[in-house]
Amino acid sequence: HRNDTLLYFSGLCDFRTMRMELARHKWIQIDDASEFSTKAAYRLALTYWVQGDGEKAKELFRKVTASESGELRTESKKALDALE
Numbered sequence: 001h002r003n004d005t006l007l008y009f010s011g012l013c014d015f016r017t018m019r020m021e022l023a024r025h026k027w028i029q030i031d032d033a034s035e036f037s038t039k040a041a042y043r044l045a046l047t048y049w050v051q052g053d054g055e056k057a058k059e060l061f062r063k064v065t066a067s068e069s070g071e072l073r074t075e076s077k078k079a080l081d082a083l084e
Helices: 004-018 020-027 036-051 053-069 073-084
Strands: none
Touching: 004 036, 004 073, 020 036, 036 053, 036 073, 053 073
16 A cells, blocks of 8 residues: 655655655655645656756646645746746
8 A cells, every 4th residue: 555655755865865766756656636746746846857857847847836835836936937
């Protein structure tokens, strides 16, 4: 059984130690209905950006911007501006 909390925070540890593929593998498993969905999408976008896939990063940043209010929305807009 999948645990979105564990997947999110474990992926965050991977991300912070520059293990992007491991982080991505965990975050893509998080369900859209999860409370971690938007946070995971934002972090996932960062992994794509760091690894040079700007198009996939933009797609995810747009998703976060459309679904989130507050800090992540602001940060996603900044990232989109930087990518475009």
